[in-house]
Amino acid sequence: MTTSSRREFMKAAALTGGGLFLGFNWNHAEASPVVVSGENIANGLADFNSYLSIGTDNSITIVSPNPEIGQGIKTAFPLVVAEELDADWSKVKTVQGALDNSKFERQVTGGSGAVPHSWDRLRKAGATARYLLIGAAAKQWKVPASECTTDTGKVFHKASGRSLPYGDLAIAASKLEAPKEVTLKDPKDFKLIGTEVANVDNHNIATGKPMFGIDFHRDGMLIAQIQRPKAFGLKLKSVDAVAAKKMPGIVDVVTFENSVAVVGKSTWEVKKAREVLNIEYEKGADLESSADHDRIFKDLLVNGQPKVHRKEGDIQAAFEEADKIITAEYQCPFLAHSPLEPMNFFAHVRADGVELIGPTQTPDRARGEASKITGIPADKITVEMTRQGGGFGRRLAADYVREAVFVSKLVKAPVKVIWTREDDMTGGTYRPAVRYRFEAALNRAGDMVGYKLRGVGMNAGNPTREDNFPSGAVPNLLIDSVDHPSPITTGPWRAPITNFLAYAEQAFLDEVAEAAGKDPVQFRIELLENAKAKPYGEVKYDIDRMLAVIRLAAEKSQWGKKKGVHQGFSVYFSHRSYVAQVGEVVAVSGAPVLKNVIAAVDCGIVVNKGGSLQQVRGGVVDGTGHAMYGNLTFKDGAPQQNNFDGFRIIRMNEIPEVDVHFVDNGIAPTGLGEPALPPTGAAVANAFYKATGKRLRNQPFILEEAFKGIS
């Protein structure tokens, strides 16, 4: 059955089978009704919709359909349903949903898009059930529903002093007809949203419960490790697995595509057998080195055929007539995602179906790939998501899922593929390196009247975001890019493109402000106020929201007023949220040290204050760490760093304090998994510039002139 016909079937079943159909527009399938099955009711469980079931024992089960990678969705989603339900949060059990297109849409973790996508749906799911529970109580008490209220898992009729817990009403309520429209709470009445609600898995995490993909076990399951070509551009020529097959615990060695899989009974035995494989490779594409990339970037900036993304005014005249021209180039290296749980996945390919279990940010893609490899239709393939030890975009790719499917198919057994850290760091996919050239034209008054940005990316498509600030605020503007196709595998890395673009742009604007003789904060405010008064072309960000975070960050950091503190400013709009940051560098024993980052954040309504605070802090730590130290280099197609000894991840002794302030504007929430990261690199770079007088135009900063002699 196809997805849509399955959806129709669910709908029809719900309408004809005595089940509950929620009558308003759910926008496609998400939170569509679940047939109230006699079986569940016999077990004391009433299903209200895709998200929510209430038990006669007052237990409340809320499903979180999106992959949890540490962004806190498994807490935040149920929190929203529980808010509108007026549930007793201590009775709520949250469950990770499996992939199910009949019940949910957008079961993806990426683009900081889950909360904005599902906000209304989650609220309606809770509010509708609350409405039905009130209806059931009113019917039982023979009073008007309008006289009933709810609080912490109970319906009250205050006039008669009666109350009933949800559990007593659940089954009767689930049989009532759902309303077409339902009234949602006034945000000022929120009791859970906006408070600090702890991660629902805290206790399991602190006690070491096996929740992650790498922990998954099935009796009879085999372990596989994959030997991939050691360099991008090589392809498999021949395999001699005679020695490996003789090793203890080894069941088989199989080959697919450019990969050789060693399959056995335990991880260590498989790893040791892998070491005695004799494999020959041959060249299939260019074997690129980082030195080649540097040369290609510089060449394409000048000689490439750029694709124009946005053009305003007369750029040539603006630069010809300029009083001052500022030009700078910024470059960033390849980065590995390095989630602490290495890639792994479980697959069991049978004749009649496929079972997939593990960490993925895109379960739908995993299923599609499995279907392509096996020829088994998607509706015979199940995907369950485990808790995931980080993602950062790496688990958007399905390469490691494909491997598990190939191996299970070839050895005809349930298989868990496990990558070592070396596999994880050298096997792709990466945030690709990029180089930007900026040019700004100033008039005599110090106004930026011309702005040019050219990006040279690798497999990046368009490495610019042509509609972001300062577009709309500059009369003459040209944004274009050139792409270099590389055999090195690349993909989205937390805040794709903007993770480096924001740094380069906001560090460059610091240079422009200085050349214009203006305070960096005032410079940005002027540009935005000009854009508000007279926009140049379409403005695709909210000027007032951007101004508000700029002013809040300036206020909270006491911008320009602290003695002995070198401050750097940065602001960026990405993934629908606005974040301004001030980096603060002080001299410690004569060396510049990043001490603080003050962040002002507008993500609309803050759903879970505790989780959100940590997303911002973690984003700043991540942004600082990779800007300072992150550097993956290549020699003849082979990554030169393969573990944390060579690829440096920020540690506790290297973090700044992070002071987070949210704008309270009551606007529907936007995402926060990514937006705090992009502005950080420039806040840090600009603060170091103030302290040292040296611009940091290349990442990682640690290799720059300003850090010579400082470890």
Added chain:
Amino acid sequence: MLNEFKQKFSKMAKYNLTVNKKSYPVEVADDTPLLWVLRDSIGLLGTKFGCGMAQCGACTVHLDGTAVRSCVLPVSAVGNAEVTTIEGLSEKGDHPLQEAWCEVDVAQCGYCQAGQIMTAAAFLKDNPKPTEQEIVDTMSGNICRCGTYHRIREAIQVAASKTH
């Protein structure tokens, strides 16, 4: 060649490990890291694999009360030492650090946290009232890729303040 040489000199052997006060007989190659014996042979999965070269600390366990990186400790070197994993840190999951981790809401993805807690537990045993700098110095051996370091630091301070 070096690998084949190494293979020849590793051999299967029987060990009787004491883990979380229980005895586990295992038969594995003598160079198998304790991490993989715990995970694959014994089925204790709370100890995590992160790097395999003692760089990240996700695999931290206690050996006679001392924090060690189990990913580089061959099973043959364990001897009669008592191994404690996150599952055995407390009987009811109520070690002051485990409680502080929940109270402070430390975890994002959670993958590194068992190793963080095990490192901190051994540290607090020797130094029950540490300074912030001592906490930072000790915990800088453990990576948290999500960047929960501020809360790890705070949770250790909370646990230390509640321990007498």
